[in-house]
Structure formats: C-alpha cells, structure tokens
Amino acid sequence: MIPGPLLLLVGPFVPATIAYLISRWARLTGLIGALLIGVWIAMVAVLPLDAPRLVQETSLFAGDQYWALGRPLVLSPGVRLLILGVATGMALLSLLSAVWPQGNSFVPAMIGMLSPLSALLMTRALTPAMLAIVPIAAMATWQLQTGHTTPTQRQTPLLQLAVFLFATGALLIVGWTIDTGEAAFAGAAWRLLALGCLILLAGFPFHWWVFPLLTETRELVAALVLSLLQLVIAVFLADLIADNAWLVAYTPLPGVLRVAGQASIGVAGLLAAAAWLRPTVAWPHVLAWLLLIDMGVTLLILGQPEAPVLALLVAQHLARFWGLLIAGCGVRLTTDSSADAWGHLPAAYGALSLIGLPLTPGFAPRLAALQAIGGASLWAVVPTVLAGLVGLTLVGRLLWQQRGRLRNLRAQANSAEAAFVIGALLLSLIPALFGGPLVRYAEQIARLFAG
Amino acid sequence: MVHLLIDLIGGLAQLNQPSPGLAAALILATLVALIAAADWRVLLAGLALQYLWVGLLSRAVLDPRFVFVKLVVGFFVALILFVTGRQVDWSVNRSAEWPLWMRSAFAAAAVLLIWLVAGRSGSALPFTPAAFNAPLYALVVLGGWSAVAAREPFQAGVGLLLFLMGFQLFYSVLEQSLLVAAALAATHLLVAVSTAYLTLVRHQTPHPAP
Numbered sequence: 001m002i003p004g005p006l007l008l009l010v011g012p013f014v015p016a017t018i019a020y021l022i023s024r025w026a027r028l029t030g031l032i033g034a035l036l037i038g039v040w041i042a043m044v045a046v047l048p049l050d051a052p053r054l055v056q057e058t059s060l061f062a063g064d065q066y067w068a069l070g071r072p073l074v075l076s077p078g079v080r081l082l083i084l085g086v087a088t089g090m091a092l093l094s095l096l097s098a099v100w101p102q103g104n105s106f107v108p109a110m111i112g113m114l115s116p117l118s119a120l121l122m123t124r125a126l127t128p129a130m131l132a133i134v135p136i137a138a139m140a141t142w143q144l145q146t147g148h149t150t151p152t153q154r155q156t157p158l159l160q161l162a163v164f165l166f167a168t169g170a171l172l173i174v175g176w177t178i179d180t181g182e183a184a185f186a187g188a189a190w191r192l193l194a195l196g197c198l199i200l201l202a203g204f205p206f207h208w209w210v211f212p213l214l215t216e217t218r219e220l221v222a223a224l225v226l227s228l229l230q231l232v233i234a235v236f237l238a239d240l241i242a243d244n245a246w247l248v249a250y251t252p253l254p255g256v257l258r259v260a261g262q263a264s265i266g267v268a269g270l271l272a273a274a275a276w277l278r279p280t281v282a283w284p285h286v287l288a289w290l291l292l293i294d295m296g297v298t299l300l301i302l303g304q305p306e307a308p309v310l311a312l313l314v315a316q317h318l319a320r321f322w323g324l325l326i327a328g329c330g331v332r333l334t335t336d337s338s339a340d341a342w343g344h345l346p347a348a349y350g351a352l353s354l355i356g357l358p359l360t361p362g363f364a365p366r367l368a369a370l371q372a373i374g375g376a377s378l379w380a381v382v383p384t385v386l387a388g389l390v391g392l393t394l395v396g397r398l399l400w401q402q403r404g405r406l407r408n409l410r411a412q413a414n415s416a417e418a419a420f421v422i423g424a425l426l427l428s429l430i431p432a433l434f435g436g437p438l439v440r441y442a443e444q445i446a447r448l449f450a451g
Numbered sequence: 452m453v454h455l456l457i458d459l460i461g462g463l464a465q466l467n468q469p470s471p472g473l474a475a476a477l478i479l480a481t482l483v484a485l486i487a488a489a490d491w492r493v494l495l496a497g498l499a500l501q502y503l504w505v506g507l508l509s510r511a512v513l514d515p516r517f518v519f520v521k522l523v524v525g526f527f528v529a530l531i532l533f534v535t536g537r538q539v540d541w542s543v544n545r546s547a548e549w550p551l552w553m554r555s556a557f558a559a560a561a562v563l564l565i566w567l568v569a570g571r572s573g574s575a576l577p578f579t580p581a582a583f584n585a586p587l588y589a590l591v592v593l594g595g596w597s598a599v600a601a602r603e604p605f606q607a608g609v610g611l612l613l614f615l616m617g618f619q620l621f622y623s624v625l626e627q628s629l630l631v632a633a634a635l636a637a638t639h640l641l642v643a644v645s646t647a648y649l650t651l652v653r654h655q656t657p658h659p660a661p
Binding site: 134157166 | 601615
C-alpha cells in the first residue's frame with residue numbers, strides 16, 4: 001500500500017510524461033491529456049483517506065499522511081475536494097486545447113503542475129509550502145512562453161517568475177518569524193505577509209504584472225494562470241491567515257489588504273475610464289481591467305476576517321475561471337475564425353461575468369462578496385460598483401465598434417463556430433441561473449478546511 | 452572522486468577567512484559592472500565572480516560545506532548560461548540602450564546610495580553581520596529592478612539570480628536546514644534553466660531549409 005499523498009505528489013508526472021511524449025501532435029495531446037486527467041481525478045476521488053486496514057489492503061493508494069524530508073504532508077478532505085475542482089478545470093482546458101492548440105508544452109506542463117499545487121496545499125508549514133511555489137512558477141513560465149508563436153514584446157514569462165520569487169522571498173521570512181514565535185518580529189511578519197499577498201494577488205501597487213499576462217499570452221494559458229493557480233494561492237493565503245489568528249486580531253493586516261484592494265479597484269476603474277480617450281479598444285485590454293477589479297475584490301474578501309472568506313474566494317475564482325474561459329474562446333474566434341462575428345458574443349458574456357452582472361456565472365459570487373464587504377459600511381462597495389459600471393460602458397463601446405461585423409451574425413449562423421458559441425453560452429446559463437452547485441461546492445470546501 | 456570532494460571542502464574550511472568588508476566591497480564593485488554591462492560575456496563573467504564573492508562572504512556565518520554547495524551551484528548556473536550564450540552567438544541588441552558611461556554612472560550612484568542607506572543603524576537586519584547589509588540590500592534592490600526592467604531574458608535572468616543571491620545571503624543566516632539549502636540551490640538552477648530556455652526561444656535562428 002502506498003501513502004495517499006504520493007498519488008498527488010508523484011502521480012501527475014505519469015500522465016504528464018505520456019502527454020509530453022505525444023506533445024508533437026497538439027490536438028491529440030489535448031484529448032489524451034483530458035482523458036488522463038480524468039483517470040487521475042477518479043483515482044484521487046476514490047482514495048480512502050482514513051479507511052480501516054481491510055480497505056487499505058485492497059487499494060494501491062490509501063491513507064492521508066506522508067512524511068517527506070521530515071515534514072508531514074496531509075491530504076485532508078478539503079484539500080482533496082479543492083484539487084479535484086482544479087483538476088477538472090484543467091481537464092476542460094486540455095479538451096479545449098485540442099480545438100485551439102496552445103503550444104506543445106501546454107498540456108504536459110499543466111498536468112505536471114498538479115504535483116506542486118497539491119504539495120502547496122498539503123503541507124501545513126509555510127517554509128516548505130513556499131518552496132513548492134517555485135516549481136509552480138517555473139512551469140507557468142514555460143507555459144507562458146510556449147503559448148506564443150512569436151517572442152513576447154515584454155519579458156512576460158520571466159516577469160511572472162520574478163513576481164513569484166519576490167513573493168516567495170517575503171513569505172519565507174514570514175515563515176521564519178512565525179516559527180520563532182517572538183513578539184518582536186510580529187511587525188515584520190504582518191508587513192511581509194501583506195507584501196507577499198499584494199505581489200501574488202496583484203494588489204496595488206503590484207498590479208502591473210497582470211496586464212502583459214492577459215494581453216500577451218494565449219487565452220487558455222491566461223485562464224489557467226490567472227484563475228486556477230490564483231485560486232490555489234488565494235486559498236493557501238486565506239488558510240494561513242486563519243491559522244494565525246493573531247495576525248487578524250493584533251495587527252493592521254486586514255485593513256492594509258482592504259485598502260490595497262480598494263486601490264486596485266480604483267486604479268482599474270481609472271484605467272478603464274481613460275480607455276475612452278483611445279480611438280479604439282480591444283477585448284484583451286478590457287478583460288485585463290475587469291480582471292484587475294476582480295483581483296481587488298479578492299483582497300477585499302481576504303481583508304474581511306469575519307466573513308466566510310474561503311467559500312467566497314472559491315466561488316469567486318471558479319466564476320472568474322468560467323468568465324476568462326468563455327471570453328478567451330470568444331477572443332480566439334474573433335481573430336482566428338472565418339465566423340469572427342460570433343466570437344464577440346462569448347467575449348462580451350465573459351466580460352460581463354467578470355463584472356458580475358445578473359444572468360452570468362459571476363453574479364452570485366460577486367453579490368455574496370459585496371454583501372460581505374459592505375457589511376460594515378455600504379461605502380466600501382461603491383468603488384467596486386463604479387468601476388464595474390465603467391467596465392460595462394467599455395464593453396458596450398466595444399460591441400458598438402464592432403456593429404459592422406455583428407451584422408454578419410446571420411450570414412455566419414450555419415458555421416460550426418456559431419454552434420459552439422450557442423452551446424457554450426447555454427452551458428454558461430446553468431451556473432448563472434442555478435448557482436446552487438457552485439455555492440455548495442465552495443461552502444463544502446470551506447467547511448472541510450475549517451474542520 | 453569522493454576523496455577529492457572531501458579534500459576540497461577541507462581546504463575551504465582551512466582557508467583563511469577573508470575580511471567580510473573586502474568581500475562586501477568586491478560584491479558591490481562587481482554589481483556596478485553587472486548593471487552597467489551590456490555584453491553578455493561580461494555579464495556572465497560578473498555573475499560567476501559574484502557567486503564566488505557571495506560564497507566568501509557567507510563563509511563568515513555558514514558551515515564550509517554549505518559554502519561549497521553554493522559555489523558548485525554558481526558554477527553550474529554559469530555553465531548553463533555559458534552554453535546558452537554560445538548557442539545564440541552572444542546576441543545583444545545595443546541599439547536602444549543608454550551609453551556605457553551613463554549606465555556606469557547610474558549603477559555607481561545606485562550602489563553608493565544603497566551603501567549609505569544600509570550603513571544607517573536603523574537599516575540593520577536581525578542576526579546579520581554588519582558587513583552583510585550593503586551587499587544584501589544592493590543585490591536585492593538592483594537585482595530585482597534588473598529582473599523587472601531588463602528587455603532581454605538573459606539580462607532579466609541574471610537580475611533574478613542576483614536578487615536570489617541577496618535574499619539567500621540574509622535567509623541562510625536565519626535558516627540553515629539542509630532542506631531549505633537544497634531547495635534554494637534548486638531554485639537557482641531552475642531560474643538558470645528558465646532563463647536559458649527563454650533566451651533560446653527569443654534568439655533561436657531558424658535552420659536554413661536543406
């Protein structure tokens with residue numbers, strides 16, 4: 001019998017290697033990759049965590065604990081549920097990459113990423129957790145670069161690696177200060193933790209790395225890095241803050257996170273408003289501004305210790321994933337397809353979901369977040385609402401700019417792209433109209449983490 | 452082979468401890484050259500020297516075996532980047548860069564400013580010898596700046612490695628466990644490999660059709 005956590009630590013490298021061996025055929029890799037992730041998901045889902053010995057003897061992997069280099073790795077039910085959600089998202093991305101190839105390394109690196117992501121969540125100590133971030137960043141760098149057919153104008157992939165390493169440095173020192181338990185270092189601990197949170201979650205004044213990531217990389221890569229990876233990182237940080245209650249009770253950390261979140265939203269709103277001065281705007285830029293608003297909301301949630309932080313974060317990031325995915329597919333159709341008119345519809349729908357408008361998957365999570373943020377003072381939600389309205393006007397302007405192309409909708413109605421768009425929009429309406437499963441999943445994770 | 456390694460580490464342990472002040476001055480001087488340099492060969496030579504100086508400075512607080520590992524890691528990082536540079540024929544885009552004297556003046560002024568700030572009593576870091584302050588701050592600030600501002604992945608990667616050296620200079624004083632030392636060594640190699648990969652992708656010239 002092999003310890004269960006090893007299935008999450010070493011297991012992903014088997015499908016990743018298979019995907020790498022066939023990566024020459026990008027479409028086939030997408031299909032096989034989705035299948036392999038599905039098999040891995042099934043194995044993790046049925047893994048007995050605290051089963052009696054009889055069951056353990058009949059299964060290859062069992063048990064929830066494994067000691068690596070003197071440190072325990074614990075596969076709790078909450079971690080398992082979260083990783084399963086992330087892996088499901090990756091399977092969907094892999095499947096879509098069969099339609100729109102994202103570079104040869106996209107699928108293998110994405111599957112391989114499951115291993116350090118699991119390690120990040122399974123380890124309870126900050127120092128080894130931070131060291132797990134480095135391979136995540138390196139794999140993301142690889143993906144960001146292979147997602148390009150031509151070299152990027154800026155050093156986006158290396159910029160992303162640098163950002164992760166800066167934050168890792170700060171958080172490693174936080175780990176040391178917490179381990180020492182000396183009150184003299186409390187000031188340094190909360191300041192460096194705030195710095196790490198702001199860098200990793202793109203809070204003001206470290207918001208700048210989001211723009212090149214969204215505008216210069218391929219759509220599915222951006223959806224992976226800016227929603228699924230961000231989900232794991234946000235949950236990890238929220239769990240860290242919850243585990244060290246003194247950070248909330250005796251330091252100004254929550255207040256700093258709230259101020260940085262409001263500043264991020266303000267900057268995003270101003271940048272979006274300034275876009276009205278430009279003669280034209282493009283979807284990636286609009287999505288980048290809207291995403292920055294969403295990331296500001298993440299910081300606001302983290303700064304509300306009395307709210308159900310984990311549930312709100314999970315729901316918000318899953319809605320963000322769906323929004324970026326739908327919008328990304330739309331953007332791809334507008335550039336790569338003969339039925340380009342149909343691409344503007346999912347792009348607009350994804351953007352509206354990022355704003356959190358009704359009838360989009362982003363509505364329920366945004367509403368819940370605003371209720372939590374506005375609990376103490378309604379003024380706290382005003383910047384988010386105003387920035388969202390500015391974003392809404394930009395989406396309207398972009399659609400107005402494209403009205404000439406949108407007239408071709410009927411002419412292109414018989415294309416495969418039109419069928420895909422209609423299917424994707426109908427699929428999006430399910431979480432939009434019946435937000436129950438999404439919210440229940442998020443609440444279940446929060447409950448399991450708290451337990 | 453094992454005997455040779457043991458002899459090397461033993462030799463390092465018996466080596467007269469160089470003055471930390473001298474090692475710090477060498478780090479700062481090399482950093483000026485690294486920030487000012489545009490030629491990749493100079494960058495690479497400076498980086499290799501920087502690993503050596505940082506290793507010598509670390510000798511003041513670290514076990515010689517850890518210092519030896521640091522030097523070996525530095526050697527492999529330099530080797531990876533050397534092979535990369537050869538592969539792309541030491542490509543440098545000098546067209547949009549500042550003149551050398553301006554870059555040198557900027558780098559020298561920045562290092563001087565950091566040295567002055569680091570010398571103040573309020574800037575001292577816990578458990579860290581005073582001689583570490585200026586090189587530590589300079590490596591973190593200028594390395595981080597170079598990583599974010601550089602146009603070329605090669606230069607940005609060197610900046611990131613300098614940042615890591617500065618961070619490690621401080622962190623290795625706080626935490627001297629084998630796990631952390633190994634993980635940080637792996638981080639250096641990972642950054643070097645990532646830099647090499649991004650540089651190759653950017654400057655790879657397509658092979659002519661047969």
